Amino acid sequence: MTLVPLPVALPLLVAALLLVFERPLEGQAVDAIAAATTAVCVLLAVRAAPQPLVYWFGGWQPHHGVAIGIAFTVDLAGASVAALSALLFTASFVFAWKYFDEVGARFHVLMLIFLAGISGFCLTGDLFNLFVFFELMSVAAFALTGYRLEASALEGALNFTVMNSLGSFLMLGGTALLYGRTGALNFAQIGRALAHGPDDALVAMAFVLLFSALFIKAAVVPFHFWLEDAHAVAPSPVCAIFSGIMVPLALFGAARLYWTMFAPMASVAAAAGNFLEPLGLATCLLGGIACLMQRHLKRLLAFSTIAHIGVMLAALALVSGPGLSAMLLYLCGQGLIKAALFLGAGILLAQCQGIDEIQLRGRGGGLPATGLLFAVGGLLLAGLPLGPMDSGWRLLETAAERGHHGLLPYGLAVGSALTGAAVLRATGRIFLGWGPDPGEEQQAPSAREQEKADRPVLLMLIPIAVLLVLAVLAGGDFADTIAARAAAAMADRPAYARLVLDGAGWAAAPAAVPEAGPLLAWMMVAGAAAVAGFELFRGHLPGVFVHAVDRLLTPLALAVERLHNGVIGDYAAWMLFGLTLFGGAFLFR
């Protein structure tokens, strides 16, 4: 039981010590802290597997179903996601060895605070506590994006900070409304009070505010604009954390809020089906299309994250046990792959001093191992039937069928395959020198970018390889069983409330859900390979065909580019538009 606060306390404590003693603790010691946090989270996950752990800070137990203190409720899902994030931090610390020499311990301090925020967000059982950890990780992330204080990094960091601050205000507003209605901040207590109260406009407003806040963080269309600006300028090890865990984590938070509090509300479930489902599809398609259009590698990966967020949102919006379990599996797979790819982009930045796909054409030839890792990552993103991401896909197919959204996975597959195609295209171009010679006028329009060179390549490759090996091997029946268990525990609201508020026991029996076959996965891989091949070898294809495709796609490309114009005012306006649309989903149902 006493292990429960450690994933938050350990990084925070070490961060404070690092600030005081700057030098002696640096380097491997910090890696060890991240690794220790991972180990603690894994241990917690094992302990929480039979029954979630409830830890009341200061021993303030609830009385007669009224929570006075603040609780951490560690369930299998929360502890596993916390373990995943700590693992990604460990990988990124190893990768960043000697990266941040000039800033002293500050990078490590910010990263550890970031980790503490993420762990707390996964484990907490209290709405305001959730907000505080949300803020903690946001502020650390803002500082990590802009800390280089270079011209280009600053604007991305400003956009990121302004949009996400707006998000946290929305979240606080939603928290306030729920507190006003229920007089509680504990998830379980709020959930119980809501279930016995009316399903009215106030509940709808609180739901819209809370979920919009999380959607800003999760970069769901049309709240997503900050993401590419921040990812394009943040250092690669930070990007790996952003895309790998911070962004998807917001959807995990959304799942937590839905299943502990809003699940009994018919209006909310209806809005999820009518609005969030299409929103997930739109996010996935827009992310996929925009991803394929990018030549800045980090921006490309950033848009691929948006596409995958769309898939996860769609899975969440199915509001069913299998859907939730699909989302959890997908979150793990996506996190491992995306973090590995961003670290791979970091190798290119360090070794080839560039991030522009066209400019780097053929220049990755001397980095065969990196190229191989990129290819594996691209294939996995495209849907290669291996690992947790694929298990997530197949479960999603089953869940969609059961929820009478049988066509949904096919739409999502298009967006997802496009992201795989984009990564495969970049791999072919950079590492194999495929594709047409760009010529002079095609040179990079963006500023020269590079990251600190003269670091050992092997030390950068190892964490990437480890993440990808996990992304390939950590699937199968074992992962499915864990995910089904985690989802069953997370989605059982009455049992959760009894456990937290009344200290009652727990008897969860997850039902095994058959997965769909790998047909769609292979279709996605084939589609991705075809699109990547088209982009790389267009010079060898019949001119009429290429011309026709261009005629069709150029207006779309222009529209997407115009949309992502980098002006913060427009982003805020889109946010208001999204908020209105979301509210409207409750009015017209």
Add this chain to the structure above:
Amino acid sequence: MTLFPYLVALWLFLIGLYGIVTSRNYIHLIGCLSVVQSSTYLLLLAIGYRAGAGAPIFYTHPPGTPAVDPVVQALVLTDIVVGASVTALLLTLAIQVERHRGTLDPQALRPLRN
């Protein structure tokens, strides 16, 4: 219970957001962000307010005396602290932007595009 503070909170939210949408100067924009944030303070305080009740300090009067809700006040305090640090960070970034680019106009300061 009156609707007035809620309407003011909504107004502050919208007018602050309007400022952000139309802003041509980052310092102004950061100010507008603070206006949006103050709407959340007002919302929280309005929810915890009890007409005719005193401050939630039971030093002179006995427990059980009607008082406004101290929980929301604690939340507002936390929020103010967070808001102050975010504003400070944003202003630092704005100063650096001014130093590097010589302007604070968001329209002129688009992050580099493809």
